[in-house]
Amino acid sequence: QQQVKQSPQSLIVQKGGISIINCAYENTAFDYFPWYQQFPGKGPALLIAIRPDVSEKKEGRFTISFNKSAKQFSLHIMDSQPGDSATYFCAASMVGSKLTFGTGTRLQVTL
């Protein structure tokens, strides 16, 4: 049973554009929602995270939007750059429990 569904599987965005990756979850007890960024040949690294008491969190060009009623959260990358080309994973967990990951989105930012 996949508890976190991520889309799209792959995404191509022009330089300067907005990249949007979506995730939906099923377990209403989830209370921690991180996004990880993974470059080829490397391990995933935490990019940004949000808790359900806020609807949006912004760090530089990266923003998480969170919709508790719809059980959805998304990652927005503003002014996308070629250096942002990577695979992005959403995840979710509840207190005292392990992370459940989405299946990943491969982002390619073209010149």
Next chain:
Amino acid sequence: NAGVTQTPKFQVLKTGQSMTLQCAQDMNHNSMYWYRQDPGMGLRLIYYSASEGTTDKGEVPNGYNVSRLNKREFSLRLESAAPSQTSVYFCASRRTSGDPQYFGPGTRLTVL
């Protein structure tokens, strides 16, 4: 701080061979995890250790065993490797639930 380290980086095994993947963290984290990453499947949890002295099965534990040797080290053992275990294996750690999880650089394993 080295963070999370994994050895080896690459390994090729023949079907039926055994091997142990090593993981160590120097961040004094309580919890440690082993994942496998396959194309289109994301990161799937094999085993985890919530604290020193405890281990639990994750989503895909069959064919694997683990040992939490001490607070720093968490090893993953394949007793009789199968081609279906060809994958990239990541170790991760975190201080406690709700804290960021830090990943190692991965071990790319091929089973022929």
